[in-house]
Amino acid sequence: MSTYTNEQVAHLVEGTLDWETTFRMLSMPKDNSRFKQYVEALQKKVSFKDRIVLPLGPHLYIVQTDRKQWVTKCDCGHEFCDYRENWKMHAHIYVRDTEEAMTEVYPKLMAPDTQWQVYREYYCPSCGALHDVEAPTPWYPVIHDFEPDIEAFYKEWVNLPVPERAA
């Protein structure tokens, strides 16, 4: 199994890791210590003090607050909701459901017909970061993408103590 330095993992997070190491990461068996190094690298990047429990996206995390609650949080500091809820329900949304809205971002003919499909852009209500773009039909429920089993992951998969969580 390969191992990587904290500096290499930090470069991976920044997108500045050299190709040779990136290729090694792709081709060699996975390094089980990555998660710990990854969270440490991310923790240094964010401006908030809450402990990162699980990264969800480039600007989105499940964190442990000072009250030991697990919440979904934007890296600007905005708290969406309890980690078990769908954060999208607490986001702001812009729906591209007209041809004009679609051709603002795609050349003519290269976007969907909005009678068939719309693009839903989910923004952080505080900083305007675009956390997700859904591309469903009209009427489609807001999708709850991911419900991680964090306890099992920490305890049984990466052998780390589970961060405390207030009941």
Added chain:
Amino acid sequence: MNMMTPNETGFADLLKNGQTLKQFRDGIIERTQKTGHYNGLEKLELRDADPIGYEKLFSKLRGGLVHARETAKKIAASPIVEQEGELCFTLYNAVGDCVLTSTGIIIHVGTMGAAIKYMIENNWEANPGINPGDMFTNNDCSIGNVHPCDIATIVPIFWEDRLIGWVGGVTHVIDTGAVTPGSMSTGQTQRFGDGYMITCRKTGVNDTPLRDWLHESQRSVRTPKYWILDEKTRIAGCHMIRELVEEVIRADGIEAYEKFAYEVIEEGRRGLQSRIKAMTLPGKYRKVSFVDVPYKHEDVQVSNAFAKLDSIMHSPCEMTIKGDGKWRLDFEGASRWGWHTFNAHQVAFTSGIWVMMCQTLVPTQRINDGAYFATEFRLPKGTWCNPDDRRTGHAYAWHFLVSGWAALWRGLSQAYFSRGYLEEVNAGNANTSNWLQGGGINQDGEIHAVNSFEASSCGTGACAVKDGLNHAAAIWNPEGDMGDIEIWEMAEPLLYMGRNVKANSGGYGKYRGGCGFETLRMVWNAQDWTMFFMGNGFMNSDWGLMGGYPSATGYRFEAHKTGLERRIANGESLPLGGDIDPSAPTYEHNIDATAQVKRDKQCMTTEDCYANHDLYLNYLRGGPGFGDPIDREPAAIEKDLNERFLLPEYAGKVYGAVFSQDAKGTYTVDAAKTRARRAEMRKERLARAVPVREWMKEERERILNKHASTAVQHMFATSFALSEKFTKQFKDFWNLPADWMVSEDELGVPSYGSKHRMDLSLMPDVTTVVQVEE
């Protein structure tokens, strides 16, 4: 006197153990279910006792399979096989479970296994008999094949008169004699128009193809020359592998070989489980994808009025990764199959998925049926991925399969991202289209059919640390290759007027999807020539990931009565290169003003006539993007502008780039001004957005008023009719009244097949093989 031979019926004792093949297979299934280990193999005796010998066996067999593929493909004349590598050889144990496979279109790990299992379950050993030197041919989509153009030759392997396994070889042929040419055609709506269909037929004895088969099969397709050379390819490869197995047994002994042929499957099962545990994260992942089926348009000409409607394929997937590393893929809520050629058999789904997984979760040589045994599949009966009617068409099942798997890319990539394996993240795959197909009399004066495999090189999805690859790959064949222009021009009466990277085709993002490409083809030296389009247009099947945008959708361009013959003779301007910006098209300025042009989103058509000097744009799609586009590095935007991968207008609108262009046409992005512009864009986003719950109130009103296109309502109606669970989830989410419902009856579109259906299993003397939870 007509004396009957005793060879045709009775117990063949092929295994020399007193059991029929079915009894033997039932025992394996029982031991697997009882213990959770394939064939009850809680210990891998051979591997544990002699790990080096085990690995040597593995390497000899795997190497031989790859060698056979590489050698045999040189026999083929079809560029699909010889250039694109659309073939694969697979070794099975006696019950049709895959031991090892070659490189290539490894979707067939399970499809040929399903054919072998069908022969076992339906007592082929008694009739027509299974003997050394036999060859069986199968392409039947109702028992597990993906689409009819994948023709499989299956050869039993005997050792000292005892059946010990099978070898199968498959090639994607250029034409199957369907209603329309091209092997994956759109003109038919049912199996009965899908082309020549062969159900595990004995087509050879004593290593020699039967003459009735040779005569019948070659005249049943449009391209007999390619057909017969493809068959020779398959036979040669199968026989090479059979000899290889004999050599291995002579060297290592039959006992070791047979132990290996079962232990390696259990090892594969364990391998997937440990790989899941090493790379992903337990939990539930929910993703969905869609495909437009715009059949109402006048350019879709089919023989059935009941097929003339616009509909949508719906593929919701709940992926559950369990604490022990097992996983379950549940497609509850999927829409019903339809009267088109995009339906998929359950095995096409469960087997095909490994062609995708070997590009992400299990990028190893050890692909076999072990992965199947480590996975729980739930494909509800009656859906597009498990039809309950024996009439369904499957000629381009890939259209739905590839799109259905797009959701899996995103689910797995969420896991990789959260765990920190950013290098593995892939936002998805391109919708691998357009498919240029057609036929007629070619430049050599022969009846011909074409199916351009340029789609083997679409853009790939963006990663979390880099852009997707441009014009590089297709999900269904890990060896992406667009093919040489010179070879395609020999195979098709279509000259290249351009082959360009397609600007803006890759989905936007911090890391963008790989761009697709486009080729402009001019019909040349053909007679009575036809072509058609097949791809996505009104919808996108590939979403972006974590703020990335989906890739661009398709569109079609074709031109007739172009005046190009005269324009070439006179040295006038010609349409050359790419359709750079479809908002400001230029091809039309370089053909006669009176030309008949079709430029729209109708990317699904049926066979239409093309004269010499007519034009056809083959646009191959890009991959989806990753991350918020306003996080993209200015230098990357600058590079895209200068390489013409991004139209300048969208560098500003999407990426917030502030840039200038010098006298030589070189773009420079101003990083400081771009930063400032992006801060403004964040404010603009919030100004136009509303809280999700506010928007939901409006959307709920639209649902209550049934305000949506008929195609959208039809999709929900077919999913509701098949799934109470999905209906309940939908109604609960929108808090709809108990009596709210949408049904097909109320939509005013044909609903043929919505109530009355007949499954293949209801036919007399047929036992179907069910390999999923239904």
